[in-house]
Amino acid sequence: MKKQVRAVILAAAALAVVASTQAATYNGDLVIGFTAANGNDFEFDLGSASSLTSGQQFNLSSQLAGFNLSTVNWGVVGAATVGGARTSWVTVNTGGAPNQINGLNAWSKVNTAVSAIYTLFPTAGAGNSATPNNADDNSWNQQTRLGSIATQYHNVYEDPNSVGTVSADFYSVINNNTPGSLLGTFTLNSSGIVTFTAVPEPSTYGLLAGIGLLALTLRRQLASKNV
Helix, strand or coil, X not given: CHHHHHHHHHHHHHHHHHHHHHCCCCCCCEEEEEECCCCECEEEEEECHHHCCCCCEEECCCCCCCCCCCCCEEEXXXXXXXXXXXXXXXXXXXXXXXXXXXHHHHHHHHHHHXXXXXXXXXXXXXXXXXXXXXXXXXXXXXHHHHCCCCCCHHHHCCCCCEECCCEEEEEEEECECCCCEEEEEEEECCCCEEXXXXXXXXXXXXXXXXXXXXXXXXXXXXXXXXX
């Protein structure tokens, strides 16, 4: 009897280990996903939004070798609490701003959907990836594009995907029903390299404007002296 109990305990422990290796707990990182709506999707952990630097590149050429990059659907999503502010991150393909998020309940649905996508990762952390079948309920294809389940990402928020080798605007959105903040762009090139480019801070715009005005003034002064 004791042997049987021990066997059951060992079997349960083994199943727990298997389960733990098959599902990562979401850590608030950004996830970029790719789908051709057939075969396997590809999903990659870009790290936290705060870790992004302008000009940073992610070389995914080998992982995307099986995709037609001119027609692939791709985008970036994320959700985390930052400095007490419940924040979501999303790419948009319309040239306009993303939908606003009104309150904790709305943000929680977004966070839950991203967390569900992340359960397909074997391990949490930047640089990790997953290749789920596109028909899996938590795959990139189903969560962000086609799934009919009410809790899936595109049903609780919006479709973050762009198509092909283009640039997608990247926003942060806080759950206080205010417009999102444009942080920069993600660009996919034909080699499978994704580049993040940050937009200048407002203070930088002011500095650039000041430099431009100074240059214009000096040019006018020089022109007047030469008359």
